[in-house]
Amino acid sequence: MLAWLKENAALARDKLTTEVGKFKNQKFMEAMTAACAVISAADGDISSAEKQKMSGFISNSPELKVFNMADVIKSFSAHCEKFEFDFQIGQAEALKVIGKIKSDPGAARLLVRVGCSIGASDGNFDEKEKAACRLICAELGLNPADFDL
Numbered sequence: 001m002l003a004w005l006k007e008n009a010a011l012a013r014d015k016l017t018t019e020v021g022k023f024k025n026q027k028f029m030e031a032m033t034a035a036c037a038v039i040s041a042a043d044g045d046i047s048s049a050e051k052q053k054m055s056g057f058i059s060n061s062p063e064l065k066v067f068n069m070a071d072v073i074k075s076f077s078a079h080c081e082k083f084e085f086d087f088q089i090g091q092a093e094a095l096k097v098i099g100k101i102k103s104d105p106g107a108a109r110l111l112v113r114v115g116c117s118i119g120a121s122d123g124n125f126d127e128k129e130k131a132a133c134r135l136i137c138a139e140l141g142l143n144p145a146d147f148d149l
Helices: 002-007 009-022 026-043 048-060 069-085 087-099 105-119 127-140
Strands: none
Touching: 026 048, 026 069, 026 087, 026 105, 026 127, 048 069, 069 087, 087 127, 105 127
16 A cells, blocks of 8 residues: 555545545544554554654645644544553544444445654654554454555
8 A cells, every 4th residue: 555655646646635534524534643653653652753653644635635634633632641541542532533443334434544644754664663563454354464564
């Protein structure tokens, strides 16, 4: 998927924007920010730089512009605080929120694709970020191989 995104970035971005627009609702937004927190915490710690990177990506991403950015950043920050309090609690809470969209296969697949895009947003989709995306796939009952994970 990463190679495909690089080769077809503009086309993929337009398609992702359209698809995110279909799922513009509170439940999807919460799942998306939870996924961002899971990916940010992949190395065991959410640094200020990671928060800024994720907040910047969320604020500037054309795919995610369908959401109120103040709400998105507030939700992302709340998930990050749970990870900072305790990693396992943060992860469990985030996965619980992510699991709420499991019943909608289209939204679930889109969430994983957004997560992969966020993981690759700094140009380095590392193994820990890929493992976090695989964890999200497991929570959603999706095959990680479908996303080149």
